[in-house]
Amino acid sequence: MHKFANPARFMRLSNIVLPWITGLTILLFALGLYYSLILAPEDYQMGNTYRIIFVHVPAAYMAQFGYGVIAVSSAIGFIWKHPLADQAARATAPIGAAFTALALLTGSLWGKPMWGTYWIWDARLTSMLILFFLYLGYIAVWQAIEDQVKAAKIASIVSLVGLVNVIIIKFSVDWWNTLHQPATLMRMDGPTIGGNMLIALLLMIAAFNMFFVAVLFWRIQSLILQRRIRSLRLQLGGGLG
């Protein structure tokens, strides 16, 4: 663990890994889109409209995955005081927020023709909206507190408190009755989708995941560089101007 907590080592390692991750992202998106738009057949109820799940479901997964990354990094940062863990958590927040927004937006666009409404305050939709606000709140904490050490500490507590919401999102459709349907993939009795539809969905999830990792690495790199610039400026006595 300590080996990777060194920012300089992270810069070196990520520079080697990043081109591969980027290439894999492009490959997975090309394959995933080919399956989603061409090979996957029409759904028996919704025709072609269902194809939005190839964006909606991966985006919603990444929204929750992102929050998990923040929570785990925050816990490591809080307990072991690894500066890199704090930076990783901070770097993840805008990515997760963007995926949450995408999931909400695509769901809303699908909801109008299928359900008959863009929005309903059921447990799944509401907990997803709360996730979006948690992301914004987390970002705001980092922005509002000047002292980086203090900001890291408070932000990590905020993120860990919000972690319970991710559990609520997952089980909201099982615990309460909702308009949103129950899980299609992650269920005890196996997925209720098959063939090329399933392959398309899994490929798109993999593509989104790789994209997430690539962007996260770029963002951590740029945060490390920002800190380096800041400390160099302070050393030169020029202040932050």
Added chain:
Amino acid sequence: MATTPLNKGLKAGARKKRRLYLLVTSLLVLGLAIVLVLNALEDNIRLFLDPTEIVEKGIKPGQQFRLGGLVENDSFESHHEGNIMVNKFVITDGNESLPVVYEGLLPDLFREGQGVVAEGHMNEAGIFVASEVLAKHDENYMPKEVIDSLKKRGQWQEGEKGGTLTPKDKNS
């Protein structure tokens, strides 16, 4: 955690352990609190009532609520009154059922055997007057061709998959 008088004498390792315990216990307490709150609010978080609950609770006419269940087979009829489409159907949960009347356009997924959620109130005659009808989509995705060939062989009943009540709709 900064060095406070409390943990001043402790070594770095002991402080780490203390932070770990602090974090784990606070999260457990928080989790417990949330579970209690959600339990207390259960009725408010649920989106709709099913016909059995309406009958059991004896809801007064005029009171607004959401009713959810399946559109009963062979119960749907609609006609035009001027420019307005008047739809009549029955919502059932397999146990009790309630007649519904709704004026307006229905969503694409609406059909017999399909899950729906309707907002409105009961009138004096015991009919649910809906101001909005939403279709529930289930978690099943199937290629059109598969269903078409099943239909051809007579092995598919309308509403068979789309119409299955999930356990939580029935009892939670």
